[in-house]
Amino acid sequence: MVTSAPLPISLDRSSRVPLARQLAAGVRDQVVSGALPVGRRLPSTRALATDLGVSRSVSEQAYDQLSAEGWLTGRRGSGTYVAAGASARPRHRPRRQRVEEPGLLRLDTGTPWIDPRHRAAWRRAWREVSVATPPRGYDDPAGTPELRAELAGHLARTRGLTCHPDEILVTTGTIGGLTQVLTALPPGPVAHEDPGYRAAAEAIRSGGREIRDLPGAEPVTDLGGCVAAYVTPAHQHPLGPVMSGADRLGLLAAARGAGAVVIEDDFDSEFRYDVAPVPALAALDRDAVAYLGTASKSVAPSMRLGWLVAPPALHHTILERREVTHDTAPWPVQRAFVSLLRDGYVDQVVRSARRVYAARAERVLAALDGRAEPIRPVAGMYATVPLPQATALRVAECARAAGFEVPLLSDYCRTARLTGVIIGFGGCTDAELDQALAAIVRALG
Structure with missing residues (x-):
């Protein structure tokens, strides 16, 4: 003979959620988790109501709801059972592939290293955010006009890249910008430096694209069959050399010949200390290069803020998509970075x-x-x-x-x-x- 046992369910009488709904949720969770296996007989509505100290109507409503959902089934003259098909589903805790040792x-x-002497300007920028009025709805899909104007001046002054604020898209960092460029490109492989930036390689693979390896810090002469090439010309990551002028021209010629876009990751160009920073590759050909900049190496990786200057066709495609997805950096971060640029903190x-x-x-x-x-x-x-x-x-x-x-x-x-x-x-x-x-x-x- 199949017997039933009391159900280990607690009800919160101070909650605004009706008791019948709480009871149904408790039984449902146990069925889904496998704590109540298929075929288990449940207490009668009278017995369950007595165990929980509620009226019988509460347990009847809960059982009726679960029967309608298919979790329970009633057998005439026998009782209520966990229905066939409500099998156990093991719950797995997510496991990190890489576990950092404490204190390592x-x-x-x-x-980056941030000089603590500049903390006052950092705090001042966030105080300005706290009293500023945020947009009523979603922000400009290209990024706030104020930030794009500041970035246009910053890029012209520090990277030799002259562009209008309307040509800049604010992103959630380098990988956010790279992902948006990849989404706007036609199907096809993407060339990537080897060795190279691992996060970029993962973004390319995650987009379902094949990676074609480019030997790191060596000239690129052929991009045939590729729709794009991801490179770090100012400071090859992680080998370090600067791409020479001749190699830059060769890369651009290869991209034009293949109809490919060069994706320039300008991740830490401001930190040359043997010579002046080398101008951006995008300054040589705006139609062939999508330029990615970031605040991660100069201000803080946790800001998750970057910028993209893309060829016109890609720019319009990305912007149209962002008008639907609202995929841009949070307004408070953008507003703070306006102050950090304007007041000289970044410099x-x-x-x-x-x-x-x-x-x-x-x-x-x-x-x-x-x-x-x-x-x-x-x-x-x-x-x-x-x-x-x-x-x-x-x-x-x-x-x-x-x-x-x-x-x-x-x-x-x-x-x-x-x-x-x-x-x-x-x-x-x-x-x-x-x-x-x-x-x-x-x-x-």
């Missing part, structure tokens, strides 16, 4: 960081002198150090033991067979960098 400081390629933190990075690059070179040779010139906020893989693994392990995570060059490769380590020096203090370098030197012997 990652010396990566993208965490100040860039100048300060450039001086700090130059000094830290010298510390890295001095520490490794005679032991390893980084790829020169060192620029931006990291140094790439070619090493045999066994040595690179030993360096990473020794750094980890000292409390630091040092990325492996091989992790940035797909078909390339390059090995070594990358020593980031943006997201740390001078003292922390010295500790990490001491551990690296010990590993190098």
Whole structure:
């Protein structure tokens, strides 16, 4: 004989949700989770009402609702049962593929150093946001006009890229802009540097596109069959070299010959300290290049703010889509960045960081002198150090033991067979960098 048992369900009598609806939800959850398996007999409506201290009408309404949904079935003269087809569904907790060890400081390629002396300007910008009046509805799909005007001046002054504010689209960072460009392109493969920026490669794959590997820091002469090529010409990520003038012209010629768009990720061009920043590739051909800029390397990655200057046809396609999807950066972030640009905060933190990075690059070179040779010139906020893989693994392990995570060059490769380590020096203090370098030197012997 099949018997029933009391149901472990609690009701909140202070809730505005009717008791019958609460009871139905509680039973439904147990059926869906498998706690009440198929064929289980449930208490009668009278017994359940008594167990829960409610009127019988509450339990009757709950059972009627669940029977109508197909979770329960009544058998004449026998009782109410969990219906066939209501099988258990295991619940899985999401599992992170990469678990950071507590207290481990990652010396990566993208965490900037922000001079604490400029915090007052940062706070002032957000105070302005707090008293500003937000849009009544969704914001301008291209981005706020005030921010686009400030960005137009910033790009002309710092990147040699002259454009009208209406030609700029504000994005949710580099990957947000890249994804919108990819969505606007016709079907086809996208060329990508190897080794290269892993987040960009993942965005290309996630869009269902094939990646064609371009050997990193080498001339590009053929883009046949590709609809686009993603490149980092100002500071190849992660190898470091600047794309030469001849190679820039060759890349543009290859793009025109293939009818492809060059997607320029200008991620940290402001941090050259051996020479003046190299002008943007887009300045050479606005019709062939989609330019991506970001606030992540100069202000804060967590702002999730960037900008896109695309060829006219792509610009209109992306803007039309954004008018439907409202896929742009949040208004408060845009409004704050207007103040940060207008009041000189961005220029100040860039100048300060450039001086700090130059000094830290010298510390890295001095520490490794005679032991390893980084790829020169060192620029931006990291140094790439070619090493045999066994040595690179030993360096990473020794750094980890000292409390630091040092990325492996091989992790940035797909078909390339390059090995070594990358020593980031943006997201740390001078003292922390010295500790990490001491551990690296010990590993190098």
